[in-house]
Amino acid sequence: MHHKLGLGFSHSQSFRKTLLLCLLTSGMSAVHVFIAQLAKAADSRPNIILCMGDDHGWEETGYNGHPHVVTPTLDAMAASGLRLDRFYAGHPTCSPTRGSVLTGRHPNRYGTLAPNYSIRPEEITLAHLLRESGYATGHFGKWHLGPVKADSPTNPGAMGFDYWLSHDNFFELNPPLSRNGAAPQVLMGESSEILVEEALGFVRKAKIESKPFFVVIWFGSPHEPYSGLERDLAIYDDLPEELAGTSVELTSNETGMPTRRPLRDVLRERYAEITAMDRAMGVLREGLEQESVRDDTLIWYCGDNGTPASGVLASPLRGQKAQMYEGGIRVPGIIEWPARVRAARVSQVNAVTSDMFPTICGLAGIPLPDRPLDGIDLTPVIDGRMARRPQPIFFWSFRFAEEAAKGREPYLTLDQQTGTTPLVKLMHGIATRNFVNYRHPQIEESDYMGPRVVLDNDYKLVIGEEAEGSQQLFDLSQDPGERHNLLETHAEIAVGLEVQLRAWQTSVLNSLTGADY
DSSP states (O other), X not given: OOOOBOSOSOOOHHHHHHHHHHHHHHOHHHHHHHHXXXXXXXXXXXXXXXXXXXXXXXXOSTTXXXXXXXXXXXXXXXXXXXXXXXXXXXXXXXXXXXXXXXHSSOGGGGTOOSTTBOOOTTOOOHHHHHHHTTOEEEEEEEOOSSOOSTTOTTSTTTTTOSEEEEESSOOOSSOEEEETTSOOEEOOSOHHHHHHHHHHHHHHHHHHTTOOEEEEEEOOTTOSSOOOOHHHHGGGTTSOGGGGGOEEEEEOTTTSSEEEEEHHHHHHHHHHHHHHHHHHHHHHHHHHHHTTOSTTEEEEEEESSOOOGXXXXXXXXXXXXXXXXXXXXXXXXXXXXXTTOOSOEEEOSOEEGGGHHHHHHHHHTOXXXXXXXOOOOOHHHHTTOOSSOSSOEEEEOOOTHHHHHTXXXXXXXXXXXXXXXXXXXXXXXXXXXXXXXXXOOSOOGGXXXXXXXXXETTEEEEESSSSTTOEEEEETTTOTTOOOOOTTTTHHHHHHHHHHHHHHHHHHHHHHTTTTO
């Protein structure tokens, strides 16, 4: 793999001079050699663990005031680490957000437009760069960026992970997982616990080999259909009886098809999954402590999108999964890193999943790729030196259904995009997932449509959520519930934000054509 590396990173002057000398004298291969040499000498580089709940909304934690959910581990992390109160998923649905974590780019740049849209093989991921610089890289759990089978060009191994125990999509108790691309095997037990125990085994191996580690743990919880261990279900036996009078639609664990069930029963199972995932996070922290690596390990927990309709109960935020309101994109965000975050802090700086890539590259001393990125380095937030975000965050749900309707050329073959790991929820009558991604050779005016947002510190402009062309402007510092549209009284602010949004969309569409490769 030949990555294009830029010089726009924040490193020492000597590092820049040495890297520039490499570029001028020996070409790109010298950069790779230099990164490898840097890795051997950089004992101070942190270990990195990224954890993500599946459909875990902002309000569904004890520390954010949920009336029922029990999350003692996340509460403890928020109480001792850096609590990111205004942390956002890069997209209001799962696959696109996951791609933004690994690339630092908005998913529309590379065609991961919706769930079950794959990443593109040419993308440069955190795992690629960290592995190249000497990290041991492992992925555990939900992938959802393409099939995890061995011959997939977008499996975790192809995207930079040395080792993976993964699923094409989500999973419940007793998950069927693929180890390094092999045929899936059922592992008996609670899925979050299984992933953490496997990840800790990977950590121990990396420690023996004296390697820093980059571990991604993407839980299958609390995505529906819900289930839980009796010990966790019992915690929620006393949910309010009146919830039984409301029914919600979700997947049947028995048939894999849609069904309707009382909200009280559904929430009991959903909350049990969240508590089990929280307990697994506790096992992770304890395991790192036992291996004497906890102080030097950055753990970053977040959700991939807001709470889905089947789980919404009480939230101060408007909206839900798949929507551009706060309830669809704002998620829990916590960084715990004892060696660097020595005292508890709460940050109100807007941050997003695409920030993970440049932040971790900066912390690991890795130059950024020479291609458009949408995230920023949050090291100043980690160190308490940033109070306002220097540039806006953009969100955009592409009108993906039109890509297939227009007969776009598939980016990969059908066989390359065929999944193997089964799940309870059926799609088109089958229990596995197939992926798509399309070539987009030219930009059309209609490409700019779809729900979209520009968030510039306090002001948030929402376009096309209620109807194409509709606009809403909110001041989140005064109105976090997005109840008051300020468009008429603050029209000049909305116009300025819309201009920035349009320019950003043009950049994204240019990337979508493949221009970055």
